[in-house]
Amino acid sequence: MRVSKELIERYHAGLCTQEEQLAVEEWLLSDEPDELFVLPEGKEKRGLRAEMWEEIADVFPEKKSYQHIFFHSFWRQAAAVVLLGITGVLLYNVNNKQVTADIIIINNESTSINKDLQAGNFHVSLAPKSNIEIDSNTGRIDFCGAMMINPKMDVEYTIQGTCPDQMEQSGKMKLKKGLNYIALNYAGPGKDPELLVLEEKSLMGLPPLMKRQLMHQFDI
Amino acid sequence: MIKKPRQISLYLLLAMIAFTVGCAERESGQSDTSQKKYSIYTMAEDGQEFLTTTDSLSGGSLEPEKSGVKVDPQRIFYDLIVHKGYYYRLDAKTQEFLKIGIENKKFTTKSRVKLEGFSAIDNYNWITPDSLLIIGYDDKSAEVKYAKIHLENMTAVQGKLPLPAPSGSYNWTSVGFSHFMNGQLLVGYTYHAAHDLLGYTTSDTMYVATLSYPALKNLKKYKDSRTTYPGGVNTRQSHFFTDENGDFYFITCPGIALGNNPAKPTAIMRIRKSDSSVDPDYFFNLSASPIQNNGYGFWYLGKGKAIVRTERKALFTGMGDHYKVPHFDFYEVDLIKQTTARLNLPLDKGTARQCVIVENGIAYIAVNSDSAGSYIWIYNPENHSLKKGLQIPGQTDYILRIERLN
Numbered sequence: 111m112r113v114s115k116e117l118i119e120r121y122h123a124g125l126c127t128q129e130e131q132l133a134v135e136e137w138l139l140s141d142e143p144d145e146l147f148v149l150p151e152g153k154e155k156r157g158l159r160a161e162m163w164e165e166i167a168d169v170f171p172e173k174k175s176y177q178h179i180f181f182h183s184f185w186r187q188a189a190a191v192v193l194l195g196i197t198g199v200l201l202y203n204v205n206n207k208q209v210t211a212d213i214i215i216i217n218n219e220s221t222s223i224n225k226d227l228q229a230g231n232f233h234v235s236l237a238p239k240s241n242i243e244i245d246s247n248t249g250r251i252d253f254c255g256a257m258m259i260n261p262k263m264d265v266e267y268t269i270q271g272t273c274p275d276q277m278e279q280s281g282k283m284k285l286k287k288g289l290n291y292i293a294l295n296y297a298g299p300g301k302d303p304e305l306l307v308l309e310e311k312s313l314m315g316l317p318p319l320m321k322r323q324l325m326h327q328f329d330i
Numbered sequence: 331m332i333k334k335p336r337q338i339s340l341y342l343l344l345a346m347i348a349f350t351v352g353c354a355e356r357e358s359g360q361s362d363t364s365q366k367k368y369s370i371y372t373m374a375e376d377g378q379e380f381l382t383t384t385d386s387l388s389g390g391s392l393e394p395e396k397s398g399v400k401v402d403p404q405r406i407f408y409d410l411i412v413h414k415g416y417y418y419r420l421d422a423k424t425q426e427f428l429k430i431g432i433e434n435k436k437f438t439t440k441s442r443v444k445l446e447g448f449s450a451i452d453n454y455n456w457i458t459p460d461s462l463l464i465i466g467y468d469d470k471s472a473e474v475k476y477a478k479i480h481l482e483n484m485t486a487v488q489g490k491l492p493l494p495a496p497s498g499s500y501n502w503t504s505v506g507f508s509h510f511m512n513g514q515l516l517v518g519y520t521y522h523a524a525h526d527l528l529g530y531t532t533s534d535t536m537y538v539a540t541l542s543y544p545a546l547k548n549l550k551k552y553k554d555s556r557t558t559y560p561g562g563v564n565t566r567q568s569h570f571f572t573d574e575n576g577d578f579y580f581i582t583c584p585g586i587a588l589g590n591n592p593a594k595p596t597a598i599m600r601i602r603k604s605d606s607s608v609d610p611d612y613f614f615n616l617s618a619s620p621i622q623n624n625g626y627g628f629w630y631l632g633k634g635k636a637i638v639r640t641e642r643k644a645l646f647t648g649m650g651d652h653y654k655v656p657h658f659d660f661y662e663v664d665l666i667k668q669t670t671a672r673l674n675l676p677l678d679k680g681t682a683r684q685c686v687i688v689e690n691g692i693a694y695i696a697v698n699s700d701s702a703g704s705y706i707w708i709y710n711p712e713n714h715s716l717k718k719g720l721q722i723p724g725q726t727d728y729i730l731r732i733e734r735l736n
Contacts, residue, residue, distance in 0.1 A: 237526075237527050238526070239526065255527070255528070256526075256527035256528065294527055294528065295528055296528065296529050296648070296649060296650075297525060297528050297529035303528070303529070304647075304648040304649065304650060305650070306648075306649060306650045307650070308650070309377075311373075311377045311404070311405060312653060312654070313405075314405055314407065314408055314653075315649070315652060315653025315654070315680075315681045316649055317530075317586070317587055317588055317590060317649070318408070318450075318452075318504075318563050318566070318588070319502060319504070319522060319524060319530050320527075320529070320530065320649075321408075322422075322449075322450055323524065323526075323527055324527060325422070326449075327527060
């Protein structure tokens, strides 16, 4: 179909048939020179096309650039915060398992990282290569290795060392709410390991080398 | 031009006001502690720690929870170096060396200097009256590091000491003393086998390296297996001194609270000024003396006499109660005759304590006794008299440090 000046005017007035409308739009999109079409005096195709697009754009429903909105810095940051939050909650849940059973058994097989968790009445940070069994029915903690425990309430527990060559127990100990206690199976030279259960403030009484290692491991 | 008498009076008045304000500002700007002679660091029964200052240890009483300043952060009693009105310590987490004053009853960090790779001070030593040499083992790099720190402007120069890294079954080094003698630096050290968090022990051998100074090149090395762990961590307690002749004495600490190799005896050894070498013929075996135990603290009284603080192995079971059971004795030792005499003091508690000050031949000894209270005792070695001085009543459980502040 030949795109004439009249056709373009009808297009502007919205009087074109569907076929004519398609023909005009095709012509608009085409970069081919159209020798048949005689432009109005003083106009050239590019300028006219730009004018027409401007008018058409006014009529078209506003098209939002979703890509632009998403990558707007505010939304980008908000999304990052939400993602981080979700990751954090997931990680926290993985690392701080809320364990509520009466008997809780935890084994930290890592060689370098503590295992932190909520276990019954305690928050426990279990050192690498350590294991613990908390029996809240009998009020007994069996463990081998090193740990830091923090009771959520005043409790009385018997702490028992269970490393292979050690069966020493602490006797009933009153553990006070909110205080950090360090427990370890401390191996003296030529002696059976000694069970140490110390309030964090008494950690200073340990030899400097032990104190340094424990403070580093439990981030004290 | 000032002409009228009234104008002159006004200027005089203004000058007086300016002078008074200036003085007041200077006074409030000074640290509260810098005024007093002695600093006392205590821990109360509930674990709260206080620093209190006083001009006299000879009598009276002092309640830290009333007149002291709460230590911030707590549990730094084994970290401090006290000098000319200020407290210095290494913050192991930030690896910063801090200069702390106490102002308006608060711990205030006055200045700081970053010490990369420094996570602990094993030993400190004075290069000049205002510059320090600190030495610490860095387990990450297995190197013994040092820093020379100028305390006035808080600048530091860091490096590492050329001591052989631990090898074989050993994975840790402790430097127990460093001492400048005849233009050289003598460093006493030993090795440990640390078993994760489950304990450690110490090599049967102690070493003394002689390094050139300031180049810090190895000149010679002394080795001895009669005892181990020469010296100790001197921010915790005193373990060595120089006598009037310039001879250097140190105690060795194989006991469970330091070397953890208690089958070895605690001994006093000597480095003579005449040849800067360990005197191989001088070995004062304290564990074989009437003391019959290991010991750690070591302070000079003067005139060839010293005080040692020794444990009683029958009274504690291990590290679990070592710090809280009163079991420590104080002995006067004669360094030349190699004799010992127990001071008739109540049994003392606390694994390591900076608890002796000697001034003008008189020893002031802080003793924590569960039954006889907490006192500074005054010992006169001339007539062997002992009497109670300053009392620290109230809630105090441990007197952890006493030292000269000014």
